[in-house]
Amino acid sequence: MSKKAAAPSNRTLASKESTLFKELLSLYENKQLKKGLxxxxxxxxxxxxxxxxxxxKGLVLVHxxxxxxxxxxxRKGIRMDLTSHIVWHVFGLIQKGEKKYEEALKSYMQALRFDKENMNLLRDVAQLQTQLRLYDGLVETRHMLLRLRPTVRQHWIALAVAYHLSGNLAEAKKVVxxxxxxxxxxxxxxxxxxxxxxxxxxxxxELEQYSEALTLLDVSAKDRAIVDKTAIMEFRARLLSKLKSEEAEHAWKVLVEHNPECYDYYKGYMSNQNLDLDKNPAEALAVLREFSAQFPKANVPRRLSLSLASGEEFKALAQPYxxxxxxxxxxxxxxxxxSLYTDPAKMKCLEDIAESIRQDTSPESSVPSSSSTEPTxxxxxxxxxxxxxxxxxxxTKALDLLDTAMSHTPTLPELYTCRARTLKRAGDFYxxxxxxxxxxxxxxxxRFLNTKSAKYRMRAGLIDEASALLGLFTKKDAPSPGADLEEMQSLFYLQEEGDAHRRAGKLNLALRKYTAVQRVFDDYEDDQYDFHGYSLRKSTINIYLNVLNWEDHLRSHPSYIKAAIAASRIYVDVFDDPKLASGNVDGNSTDAEKKAKKKAKKAHQKEKEDAAKKAATAAPNNSSNEDKGLDVPFKDEDPDGMKLLSSPEPLELAWKLLQPLTTLAQNNIEVCIAIYDVSIRRKKYLQAAQALARARALDSEYPDLHVRIVHARHFVxxxxxxxxxxxxxxxxETLDKILPEGVALExxxxxxxxxxSTSAxxxxxxxxASRVLGAPLQEVENLLFTAxxxxxxxxxxxxxxxxxxxxKVKSSRVDELHQALDTKFTISTAFKAPEELAKLRELTVSTNMNGSTEKLDNGTAVPIENEAELGKGVST
Structure with a gap:
């Protein structure tokens, strides 16, 4: 920050103080905060x-x-001098540190009114405009920077990128x-x-000037101006294909030879040959056979062949694979x-081949063995x-096979993970x-096995036990394993613990975890800020453009979608029944949970104190003329999630989570259902109608959609x-297209x-839907029991x-249903009586905490029940 020479009288300092002020600016830039104060x-x-x-002084104190x-x-300084670019720049820095990018941009623009050619201000404005995707304004700012410093290479590149982002590729080309x-x-x-x-x-x-692009590429490669040889080959193959050149086939073959395990290269070769994998499977298979013969160790052509082949040809290819x-x-x-299981014939063929191999390699097989690898x-x-x-x-069949495998080789972890997955699917979570x-x-x-075990504990409702297990690999000085994993942005942990709390009825704690997932994605968005300047300085333009595109689609990530839908459903339930917000209080908590809550509050207080101390003692060695803003640590003011649950505007919080998905997850029917649930209660009827219409276009027979259609018509x-x-x-009009008004809902x-009738x-x-229409509880119960x-x-x-x-509907037949389901699902323990579940929980906790294993001489832990089998099988 540089102070302008001509200043109003109320800003004028004496010579000594003027020198001190310049020293203050220097001290701040070098982060010598105590001297600056x-x-x-x-x-x-x-x-x-x-x-x-x-x-x-305020800026120094904040740091x-x-x-x-x-x-x-x-704020006081701004009131004293409204026409100084320095006060507005400082205010912008404060707002940027708080991630209030729109307000920060307004402050910077105000500062530019009083110092239009300040380079630091212009650079910060350009970064904020990129962050906020204000590309038209970005072009103007980059033009200004280039006019002020035309000899700086970064300004030329930045202007070209600004034109590119705004969609004006022709101007971007001219600048380059x-x-x-x-x-x-x-x-x-x-x-x-x-x-x-x-x-x-x-x-x-991108401008479709393929001949010019190919000429530039070849000349630059010949002159040794382009370093990335792989990029040269990829660009050349694509450009030759688009030019319909005879050299394109050779170019794609060179790429395949360069990396025979890249699916994109094979697909590019096929596309160049005008081979549609769906319409011309026979011709494509012939090409893949040639590649398989040329690269016998390559897996990709053989795997692609399985997707294309059928009948006896598929069997002939699948057997050796x-x-x-x-x-x-x-x-x-x-x-x-x-992925081949979408075709029932292929699924059955794979099963037959695997069964045949099992029988041929079985110790009881009468087929003579000559391969030493047959036991494995x-x-x-x-x-x-x-x-x-x-x-x-x-x-049952899967578990029998696993028992056989464990008796053969009891030291293979994959067998136990498969057993766990099978039991989970069968309903035996303990x-x-x-x-x-x-x-x-x-x-x-x-760590992988440790993480999987913790995840399965959460799915069994053993949240505290899972946290203890996760603590084996988290920081020992962290307030808790969960706090460290949250800081490390572990999405699996946040999602699984949120789901576990939701199943246990602790909606406040579930909301807290789902909101933490949202904060992780907020951090991802904020993290891109530094790259707006860094990537241009380092000229990593292509990757930078890819990153911006990735950021624009960030919240289409499955973890965000799942957390947003789960949180929105909780908010909708709380809106429909406000009593739920008061049903998750300490009076319903166990002693262990109360202790954990107190510990969390103490840890939260300690985090605040440590953050303040750290900020006070921070003094980076390197200085920079470009301020990087203030990194404000997140302060959790709601460690138990009760503020979230008891929010006076639950639907607005739900909509804030779902809004990005209206464009990023349009083809997800669960998202459409969640948007309808929130919109119809917010009285945003057009949004609700659009969500219903979109869901119907995706799957008109979807069960949850049927309920919403009935709800919408009944609501109107x-x-x-x-x-x-x-x-x-x-x-x-939209609703009439989905369900005409004259049709009786019953x-x-x-x-x-x-x-x-055969779908549960x-x-x-x-x-x-019957419940929505006000049907008697007995009628609803009888209908459910037909499942x-x-x-x-x-x-x-x-x-x-x-x-x-x-x-949820407070039926008295829940126990009756559980007894019937327990009889129907013999392996499952999910529908046992509460007393039996308590015993199973105690057994699982005891087994997991105390262990039922012994150590071999080599340190490997083996379950005791398999100890007698250790001499059998082979070492894997």
Missing amino acids: KTADQILKKYPEHGETLCM MGRRDEGIELV VEYEKTLKNVPHYDVEHSEMLLYHVRLLE LLSALKKGIPSLFVDVK TYLWSLYFLAQHYSYLSEH GASRAMEDARRLDGQD SSLPEAIPPPVGPVFN TYNSQYLQTH NAILAAAQ LGDGVQLDIKTALDISNFLK
């Missing part, structure tokens, strides 16, 4: 109302951790061309110049081929088949947790007066149930949903 006090002793000094006091001084004219004596293999040339080629490609992977002992084989092949075939049958919900713990004890230093008919125009007619619900999900949806009938496809997840719905 003393210098500011010296000036204010003589000029107590000097606005610029007041603001600088020292005295935030409230500092901000008050800054003019910039390249200014270059002289560029050395060979200059990385930054290489990146600029690749960006120029990219621009030409599976056998090779089973001989090598590749644990991920099932995950690799699982037998083991991995058992593992593959167990995963296969578990995926098909044939849990047994799954014990199985996963057995896997973890086989290798106590494996129950309104005391019609929705006023212009919204009302549009809403009604009839519509009955027809839906008859159409989907549809039965649940029909029951929920237990023969011929109805009922799985554990749907059974749990039915149980939860009965609890």
